[in-house]
Amino acid sequence: MRPRKVPSAAGGHLRCGFWARRLVLWLGVGVLAMTGSVAALEPVGPSAGQSSVPLAGTAEVYLDVGGTLDLAAIGAGRVPFGPQRGASFGTLLTRGTLWIRALIKPWPDGGSTYLLLNNGSLESVTLYAPVRGQDGAALRILRGGWQYATTGAQERFVSPVFRLPADYDDARPLLIAVRSPYLLQFRVTLLTEAAWQRTGMELLLFLGLGLGSLVAILLYNLLLYAAIGDRHYLYYLLYAVTLVLYLGVDPYVGLARFVAPGTVGALMPYFPVFPLLMLAAMINFSRAFLASRQSAPRHDRLLRALLVAPLSVILMVVMGYRWEAARVTYVLLHTLILLQVTVGFVVLRSGFRPARFYLLAVSAPLIGVLVFSMQIQGLLPRNDLTVRALFIGFILEALLLSFALGNRTWLLRQAREASERLLLEHSRFLSVGQMLSGVLHQLKRPVIHAGNRLMTLEALLERPAAEREAALPGAVAELRRTVGFMARTIEDVYRFYGQDQDRVSYRPAEQIELAVTLLTPMAVGSALRIERALLPDLVLHGYPHAFAHVLLIVIENAAVILRERAVTDPLIRIEMAVAGDELWTTVADNAGGIRVQPIARLFDLITRPDRGSGIGIGLGLARRLVETKLDGRISARNRDQGAEFTIRLPLGAAGNLGADQP
Structure with missing residues (x-):
């Protein structure tokens, strides 16, 4: 009978070592099967003087359309990796997980080697980096992409960037799994730290x-x-x-x-x-x-x-x-x-x-x-x-x-300025057209008076010399006053038509009187009173005709409203006052106030404050003239028995004109 062997401690260790060696061998074979034949891959590494090397051209790829492939499936050795075509991995509208296999040689100077994928839309990038270990088959997993934005495994940057481990094993290939629901196309580049x-x-x-x-x-x-x-x-x-x-x-x-x-x-x-x-x-x-x-x-x-x-x-x-x-x-x-x-x-x-x-x-x-x-x-x-x-x-x-x-x-500003120039001219024609009948009526009486004076002079020619010499000076003086009145009326209309070419010094009070004079014919046959409290010596520097035109528009609108509402005792009061560094000119009436709401709509172009007659352009033109030509402001409000318009103009170099100034 053969004696039974008693297992010794040494024998147990030998058997354990035997199975451990077999396990390591199997792992090594599995990793080799997972990564494929190293000899089939062309190593990717830097040449002399290079700081960056593209991975395309030497890597192998496989597109897993279903997105179900994992390391175990690759380890089975049935994944048909193929050579990479072109400078970019994947295509723009690709769906699935793209696997990349490459044999990488880090930089020989011992510095860090970076791996850059230049597409920020990549959802997940997983690096299975081989590292040196006791069993010779160790892997280190690095994750990147916006799905792992806060893991710290990737370098913080616009696109996924990885630094290869210091103990990277360049004898075995690197596996990269890339997935993205958006643009699955990118380049992979190896960089030195300085190049990165x-x-x-x-x-x-x-x-x-x-x-x-x-x-x-x-x-x-x-x-x-x-x-x-x-x-x-x-x-x-x-x-x-x-x-x-x-x-x-x-x-x-x-x-x-x-x-x-x-x-x-x-x-x-x-x-x-x-x-x-x-x-x-x-x-x-x-x-x-x-x-x-x-x-x-x-x-x-x-x-x-x-x-x-x-x-x-x-x-x-x-x-x-x-x-x-x-x-x-x-x-x-x-x-x-x-x-x-x-x-x-x-x-x-x-x-x-x-x-x-x-x-x-x-x-x-x-x-x-x-x-x-x-x-x-x-x-x-x-x-x-x-x-x-x-x-x-x-x-x-x-x-x-x-x-x-x-x-x-x-372009719209140019068109608007051209339209406003046309509106201004249109306003002038309409205003003068409205006043023309009154002006003609005003000139008719002096013309008749001048005709009577001429008839008197003709009659004096037949009188005795003494009587003729006594009456002739008075008749001539009366005729001169009549002709002078007619000349001033024509001059007022001409001044209103004048164009402001340059900024000049002028008295606002004189321009107000000009506007009132032009509107005087409108008051013929009515009880309209126009009261003034002006500053006759105050001087501004600017465009006098524009100022006169603004006053003409405001006063005329007030006169029209007073006539249309049949006010019993119509009154327009014009006042000038200095407030701080501004000249305030107010035009108030007793027509019952502004009925347009909100009141600011009065100053819209091509509107009228009320129905009826009037110049048809509205107070919008007056506001444009005040703001663009006179550098001022105009406002309106209801006060006491009617409306009040206030024109505020900067005084600037205002002062008093001397006697020698026009």
Whole structure:
């Protein structure tokens, strides 16, 4: 009988060591099967003097469309990795998880080696980095992308960046798994630490300059909107704000992710909403700026239809269909860009001159799209400029749209000034036309009187010399007074027609008297009284005819209202007073007050304070003259028994005219 062997402690250790060695061997075989044949991969490493090396061209890739592949499946050795084609990994509208396998040689100087993926829209980037370990098969997992914005495994930057471990094992290949619901196209570059810092600074400077310019344009137009109040500037501001938000989280710009990665990471699942907000704001601006409803009704209907489309995309985002939402958003943005160009061209052909800058502005993103697409197809070199061509196009669009707004405002101002000049002349003709009958009536009596004096002179020729010499001086003097009165009346009308070419010194009281004189014929046959309390020696420097015209409009409107309301004892009182550094000229009546509400509407152009006669231009022209020609203000209010208009003019170099001054 063979004796039974008793296991010894040494034998147990030997058997344990045997199984441990077999386990390590199996792990090594599994890792080799997972990563494939090392000999089949061409090592990627720096040459002499290089600071950056692209990973494309030497790596192998596999697209897992279903997104179910994991390390265990790769370890089974059934994954058909293929060679990488082109300078970029993936394609623009790819769906799934892209696996990359490459044999990397870090920089030989012992410095850090960085791995940069230049696409900020990547949701998750997982690096399975081989490191040296006791079992020879250790892996270190690094995670990046906006899904892991706050993990600290990636370097803080616009795009996912990783620093390879110091104990990186360059004898085994590196595995990279990339997933994104948006743009799954990117380049992978190996960088030295110095190259990474330089690239980062250049990119931050480029993006900061672009977004900084956009913010500066936004603030500039905000000031213009506060000063002008034009609703077109409000539409532009809404567009600029949405553009800043969109570019802040844009996949190829995304400067906000460098400042607040956690916030941007939380917003990225809803990324399609931001370009949709920009799309809606741009549509509203385009329709308002181009007045497309009147100038291009067919295109306007398409623009309005695009306003409804974003609702379906937002619904997709809320329901979790981010891949589909991103594709629809991509189509909508490109459709809007093309539609903007066509509607701009149509409106420009209709004669709307500001559409020139608009057409140039909306062409910038179109050029950016073409450049971006051409670099995807390999027709243009892929660099920071071509990758961010759409970003540059949007910045140029915002700048040129600001120019378009300025050009539109300038052209409208020119047209308004031309219209106001016509209104001014029209007002003069209407005013003088109304006064003409009264002036003719006023001249008729002196003409008859002058005829009687001539008949008297003719009769004196037949009188004795003594009687003729006694009566002749009186008859001539009376005739001279009559002719002088007629000459002054004609001079007053001529002075009213005079044009203010230059600023001159004048007495406001004299211009008030001129306006009253011209309106005197209106009081013929009525009980209208015009009382004055003036400062006859006060002098202003400016445009006297404009001042006289303002007073004529205000006094005449008061006289018309008094006549139409049949006031029993009509009265207009004109007063001058100095208040601080201003001259206040008030015109008050007793017609019962202003019935227009709000009172400020009195100063709208092409209005009248009441129905009936009058010059038909309204007090809007008076306000324009006061504000633009006289650098003053005009206001109205109800007081006591009627209305009171106050004209405030800066005194400036006011003073008293000497006796030798006109």
